[in-house]
Amino acid sequence: MRVFTQIRPFEPLSGQIYKHDIRVKWHECSHCDYKTKAKQNLNRHLAYKHDIGVKWHECPYCEYKAKEKGCLKKHLANKHIKMTK
Numbered sequence: 001m002r003v004f005t006q007i008r009p010f011e012p013l014s015g016q017i018y019k020h021d022i023r024v025k026w027h028e029c030s031h032c033d034y035k036t037k038a039k040q041n042l043n044r045h046l047a048y049k050h051d052i053g054v055k056w057h058e059c060p061y062c063e064y065k066a067k068e069k070g071c072l073k074k075h076l077a078n079k080h081i082k083m084t085k
């Protein structure tokens with residue numbers, strides 16, 4: 001009769017101390033699981049992921065709008081500005 005005497009003591013993950021910032025006030029996205037410590041990151045997240053609070057850069061010549069001014073510039077250059085010089 002074999003008796004399993006090998007008792008493995010419960011080993012806490014002593015090497016891994018989780019650095020949970022409990023005092024941190026998280027800014028949580030109400031549309032997905034995203035959360036961040038910085039509110040401006042949440043605002044950016046909302047704008048990029050959920051189109052909330054986006055300052056659109058609208059094309060004056062067509063329906064196009066971009067979240068970034070650089071995108072609108074590119075659009076203008078590609079679609080509307082003819083390099084005639």
Ligand SMILES: [Zn+2]
Nearest residue numbers: 029031032034
């Ligand atoms: Zn989100």
Ligand SMILES: [Zn+2]
Nearest residue numbers: 059061062064
């Ligand atoms: Zn346009």
